Amino acid sequence: MSSDVIREVLRVSDWLIFAYFVALNSSYLVLILMAGLEFGKHLRRAPFAGADDMFRSPLTLPVSVIVPAYNEGAGIVAAVQAMTSLRYPRYEVVVVDDGSSDDTFERLRAQFDLVEVPRVVPGEVPYRSHVLSVHVARGHPETLTVVRKTNGGKADALNVGINLARHPLICMVDADSVLDPDALLSVAKPFGDDPLRVVACGGVVRIANGCKVVGGRVVDVRMPRQWLIRVQVVEYLRAFLMGRTGWSRLGGLVVISGAFGIFRRDLVVKIGGMAHDAIGEDAELVVRLHHYLREQGADYRVIFVAEPVSWSEAPASLRVLGRQRRRWHRGIAEILGKHRAMIGNPRYGRIGLLALPYYVVFELLAPFVELAALVLLPLGLWVDAVDLAFAWRFALVAYGYGLLISLFSLFIEEVSFHRYPRWSDLLRGVLAAIIENFGYRQILAVWQVSGAAHAWQGRKPVWGTMHRQGFDESPPRDSVGVAP
Amino acid sequence: MSNILLVEDDPDIRHLVSYRLTRAGFTVTEAADGVTALHEARGEPPDLIILDVRMPRMSGLEVCRELRAGARTALVPIIMLTARARQQDLEQAYAAGATDYVVKPFSPRELVDRVETVLARVTG
Amino acid sequence: MLGVFTLVIAVLAVIVAGTSAAIIAVRVVRQARHRRIAALAAGPRRALLNFVADNGEQGGPDLVAIPDEAWQAAEPGALALLGKLRGEAHRALVSVFLRRGVARRALGNLHSRSRVRRAKAAQVLGDLELRRAVPELCRLLTDRHLEVRVVAVRALGRIGDPAAAWRLIAALDRSDQIPSLLATHTLVQLGPEAEVTLSAALDHPQARVRAVCLDALGLLGAAGSVHRIARVLTEDGTLDVRVAAAANLGKLGTRAGLEPLTAVLTPATRPTALRTAAAKALGDLGAPSAVPALAALLDDEQFWVAHEAAHALRRLGPAGQDALRAVIEQEAGRARSAGVGAHARPSSAAGHAREALALAAVAAAAHEMATVG
Numbered sequence: 016m017s018s019d020v021i022r023e024v025l026r027v028s029d030w031l032i033f034a035y036f037v038a039l040n041s042s043y044l045v046l047i048l049m050a051g052l053e054f055g056k057h058l059r060r061a062p063f064a065g066a067d068d069m070f071r072s073p074l075t076l077p078v079s080v081i082v083p084a085y086n087e088g089a090g091i092v093a094a095v096q097a098m099t100s101l102r103y104p105r106y107e108v109v110v111v112d113d114g115s116s117d118d119t120f121e122r123l124r125a126q127f128d129l130v131e132v133p134r135v136v137p138g139e140v141p142y143r144s145h146v147l148s149v150h151v152a153r154g155h156p157e158t159l160t161v162v163r164k165t166n167g168g169k170a171d172a173l174n175v176g177i178n179l180a181r182h183p184l185i186c187m188v189d190a191d192s193v194l195d196p197d198a199l200l201s202v203a204k205p206f207g208d209d210p211l212r213v214v215a216c217g218g219v220v221r222i223a224n225g226c227k228v229v230g231g232r233v234v235d236v237r238m239p240r241q242w243l244i245r246v247q248v249v250e251y252l253r254a255f256l257m258g259r260t261g262w263s264r265l266g267g268l269v270v271i272s273g274a275f276g277i278f279r280r281d282l283v284v285k286i287g288g289m290a291h292d293a294i295g296e297d298a299e300l301v302v303r304l305h306h307y308l309r310e311q312g313a314d315y316r317v318i319f320v321a322e323p324v325s326w327s328e329a330p331a332s333l334r335v336l337g338r339q340r341r342r343w344h345r346g347i348a349e350i351l352g353k354h355r356a357m358i359g360n361p362r363y364g365r366i367g368l369l370a371l372p373y374y375v376v377f378e379l380l381a382p383f384v385e386l387a388a389l390v391l392l393p394l395g396l397w398v399d400a401v402d403l404a405f406a407w408r409f410a411l412v413a414y415g416y417g418l419l420i421s422l423f424s425l426f427i428e429e430v431s432f433h434r435y436p437r438w439s440d441l442l443r444g445v446l447a448a449i450i451e452n453f454g455y456r457q458i459l460a461v462w463q464v465s466g467a468a469h470a471w472q473g474r475k476p477v478w479g480t481m482h483r484q485g486f487d488e489s490p491p492r493d494s495v496g497v498a499p
Numbered sequence: 500m501s502n503i504l505l506v507e508d509d510p511d512i513r514h515l516v517s518y519r520l521t522r523a524g525f526t527v528t529e530a531a532d533g534v535t536a537l538h539e540a541r542g543e544p545p546d547l548i549i550l551d552v553r554m555p556r557m558s559g560l561e562v563c564r565e566l567r568a569g570a571r572t573a574l575v576p577i578i579m580l581t582a583r584a585r586q587q588d589l590e591q592a593y594a595a596g597a598t599d600y601v602v603k604p605f606s607p608r609e610l611v612d613r614v615e616t617v618l619a620r621v622t623g
Numbered sequence: 624m625l626g627v628f629t630l631v632i633a634v635l636a637v638i639v640a641g642t643s644a645a646i647i648a649v650r651v652v653r654q655a656r657h658r659r660i661a662a663l664a665a666g667p668r669r670a671l672l673n674f675v676a677d678n679g680e681q682g683g684p685d686l687v688a689i690p691d692e693a694w695q696a697a698e699p700g701a702l703a704l705l706g707k708l709r710g711e712a713h714r715a716l717v718s719v720f721l722r723r724g725v726a727r728r729a730l731g732n733l734h735s736r737s738r739v740r741r742a743k744a745a746q747v748l749g750d751l752e753l754r755r756a757v758p759e760l761c762r763l764l765t766d767r768h769l770e771v772r773v774v775a776v777r778a779l780g781r782i783g784d785p786a787a788a789w790r791l792i793a794a795l796d797r798s799d800q801i802p803s804l805l806a807t808h809t810l811v812q813l814g815p816e817a818e819v820t821l822s823a824a825l826d827h828p829q830a831r832v833r834a835v836c837l838d839a840l841g842l843l844g845a846a847g848s849v850h851r852i853a854r855v856l857t858e859d860g861t862l863d864v865r866v867a868a869a870a871n872l873g874k875l876g877t878r879a880g881l882e883p884l885t886a887v888l889t890p891a892t893r894p895t896a897l898r899t900a901a902a903k904a905l906g907d908l909g910a911p912s913a914v915p916a917l918a919a920l921l922d923d924e925q926f927w928v929a930h931e932a933a934h935a936l937r938r939l940g941p942a943g944q945d946a947l948r949a950v951i952e953q954e955a956g957r958a959r960s961a962g963v964g965a966h967a968r969p970s971s972a973a974g975h976a977r978e979a980l981a982l983a984a985v986a987a988a989a990h991e992m993a994t995v996g
Contacts, residue, residue: 059739060739060742060770062699062743062746063742063743063745063746063770063774065773065774065777067706068777068808070582071582071583072804072805072808073585073808073842074804074807074808074838074842075804076804100558102553104583130985131981132978132981132982132985133974133977133978133981134978135926135930135971135974135975135978137926137927137930138926151982151985153985153988153989154594154989155587155591155989156982156985156986156989157587196555207802207804207805208773208802209802210802210803210804211800232555234555404625405625405628408625408628408629408632409628411632411635412628412631412632412635415632415635415636415639416635418639419635419638419639419642422639422642422643422646423642425642425646426642426645426646426649429646429649429650430649433650433653438650441646441647441650445643445646509707511668511672511700511703511704511707512704512707514669514672514676515672515675515676515704515712516676518672518673518676519676519677522676522677590990603707604706604707604708604709604713605707605708605709605710606708606709606710606711606712606713607675607676607678607708607710607712608678608710608711608712609709609710
């Protein structure tokens with residue numbers, strides 16, 4: 016008798032899981048279609064978008080690029096050099112050395128001829144550490160500022176940077192990001208086009224592993240050599256490029272990557288800057304911004320710009336990848352918990368009614384369902400709630416649909432940006448899409464569940480160090496041509 | 500017959516300027532980026548270098564500095580092509596070692612005139 | 624049930640295969656198209672560049688004779704070239720476009736049903752700097768779609784005909800607005816002849832319009848409007864407009880701005896934004912007689928007022944820097960007499976003063992480096 020009940024329960028659960036996968040992938044389909052439409056619109060308008068005009072106009076809003084740095088010794092000079100030579104009319108770079116224990120600051124000082132100035136640090140945004148000294152580049156004090164402070168974490172470093180930022184727009188960039196030369200122009204453009212409404216703008220982060228990086232610029236785009244990273248490339252295309260563009264078009268963008276995002280400084284100050292207690296401080300800021308602006312009844316927009324772009328190094332080992340995904344998922348869980356009053360609340364419009372509930376059901380809970388599938392399906396087989404033929408067809412549809420979604424992403428990428436010129440890389444992308452759905456997703460689910468569990472347990476976060484492989488650099492410039 | 504090294508990443512501009520200079524009686528060597536430019540300049544120092552400020556891989560300012568740092572190329576006159584002519588951009592150009600500058604959008608005729616003027620100043 | 628599943632799997636497999644094939648097809652087609660266009664455009668491109676390099680002295684008829692398909696392939700590159708050239712070469716290039724009927728087509732497309740086409744046409748006319756397109760472009764300033772209006776504004780700026788000024792100002796008075804900075808930039812590009820119109824518009828009922836005109840006058844260096852702007856500073860009803868007036872009095876740099884700006888610094892009950900802007904403007908103005916008024920602000924309660932006052936003093940030459948040093952010494956003196964010594968926490972006034980002086984020293988060193996090197 017009871018075994019019948021168990022069988023029935025398992026059968027129903029298996030069907031529910033199936034329905035969930037169909038819904039999840041269908042929602043992605045919608046987002047990807049939205050993204051495709053957005054790219055088309057964007058590309059059609061490129062001839063009269065006026066990017067050149069923005070570059071030449073003396074009135075273009077100046078930007079403060081804030082770069083929090085902790086023990087970035089090896090790459091910091093190249094990174095800052097690249098960041099100080101972006102194509103943008105007026106901007107400054109503020110590097111915040113968050114109490115590095117290595118020679119990060121020394122390298123900067125030597126390279127840029129830094130000189131200390133006794134700047135008074137405004138206290139507009141609260142921060143928890145001590146500012147030790149502020150330095151500017153002797154040759155061009157208006158364009159590079161380096162702050163040394165005691166260690167306080169990334170959010171704290173950003174807050175100090177926000178305080179010292181002089182311009183109305185602030186762009187937060189990771190120290191290890193490689194920016195396209197036009198990246199700042201692209202990501203600041205929405206503020207110029209719609210100054211009364213745009214409050215924040217996110218840019219695409221693509222994976223730099225495998226690409227050729229010369230002098231802080233990506234000069235040749237290639238797929239990485241490892242399959243683990245290739246799969247991440249496809250995942251980034253689907254989830255970040257397509258997903259976020261789609262949400263941006265729907266007016267429900269709630270995440271802007273900390274690796275590359277630009278905000279109006281006055282609003283960030285108004286809501287108190289970055290939160291110290293959040294692991295996903297970049298996403299948390301955006302949600303809080305939504306909260307504040309909706310409360311004010313403001314007409315505002317949070318936008319995602321598809322190109323050009325910032326490049327980041329993705330984790331190359333399972334261990335580091337695991338830490339990263341645990342951390343990300345923990346971040347999502349914490350943010351959704353912190354702002355749970357907004358979920359399903361019509362007062363917060365599309366964010367409350369659409370975006371946040373979606374995140375709860377299809378982002379936060381997805382790994383749980385994924386794991387449940389891995390457990391309940393075999394279990395169902397074992398107790399004959401479902402038979403084998405049914406089971407593998409079932410699995411194939413559920414995961415096959417996912418594969419289709421990944422392939423659609425690749426298709427739209429090919430039509431719009433086609434950043435990977437080699438045929439072999441295209442093939443690798445397709446194969447990686449297969450691996451993503453048959454293997455990668457499942458492993459990811461374990462880490463993500465673990466991350467969420469940590470959030471709910473209130474365990475202390477572990478950042479860990481990522482051992483940088485470094486990019487495929489061509490030989491340093493000094494060796495070009497021998498001095499006579 | 501003066502030899503000019505033209506460093507410019509935009510192929511259309513490169514072709515245009517090169518053509519004009521050739522018609523004006525100069526020999527022109529072209530370089531599409533800073534790395535090639537340094538290679539060419541160090542190999543056989545030209546009589547004058549036209550250098551675009553904004554280039555991928557290596558900016559014109561860096562190329563200029565490198566040229567000024569090398570013994571064979573330190574005294575070659577350099578005309579910078581710059582897209583913006585604010586005070587700080589010009590100061591940057593001169594600080595990097597430029598002899599003169601031309602602002603984009605530019606007139607090819609004026610550029611050739613400027614080349615001739617600078618060469619006359621240097622040799623005269 | 625099994626049958627349904629099998630069917631769905633079959634459908635999925637077909638779509639998966641189809642998508643993969645589509646990805647490949649898209650790439651193949653795109654690469655073929657690029658090769659074809661590059662091949663088609665190669666000849667015309669070279670001919671065009673040589674023609675332009677010669678300032679249009681030779682080869683004109685050949686360019687007009689280029690078949691349409693080849694020209695279409697080369698046109699985008701040629702349009703891009705327009706923005707990079709000036710003088711005779713630019714005129715020569717424009718003449719090619721005109722002879723091939725590009726302007727005629729574009730003027731026609733300004734009436735197209737498609738907003739993308741209207742916008743593209745406006746862009747081309749701006750690139751060509753075609754003066755006779757100005758009336759039509761002004762008409763586009765009232766287009767239904769914002770993006771078309773934006774392109775029209777940019778094109779008018781590029782062409783630079785001052786006659787468009789009043790039409791542009793009128794177009795600012797709308798609910799779905801052209802970005803102010805864009806409007807200002809265009810007005811500036813219309814040149815000094817637009818000053819009269821801009822000055823008159825300082826009485827416009829809309830605050831935004833007044834602010835845009837103020838910014839444009841400031842960038843144009845319209846010293847003749849100083850008194851008018853000073854009046855706006857003291858009498859206007861909207862804070863943002865008064866702030867803009869202050870900033871632009873500074874940019875204009877004429878002595879007549881000195882008194883109104885100084886008057887606005889006190890009392891401290893005035894809006895902070897206004898006092899900050901006035902302090903900054905006094906620094907831009909560069910008149911040493913403003914030093915006492917600014918020095919009094921160094922210990923102001925509002926951080927940004929004190930900050931701007933300190934940096935303004937820095938820019939007012941030796942008199943200003945002396946005032947800064949005086950504040951620091953006064954501070955040190957107070958600390959000594961209170962017996963507190965070197966560990967005294969500096970007051971914010973001294974802090975701002977020190978910061979300003981240090982930056983002045985760095986800037987001086989930077990300037991020296993630039994002029995010597």
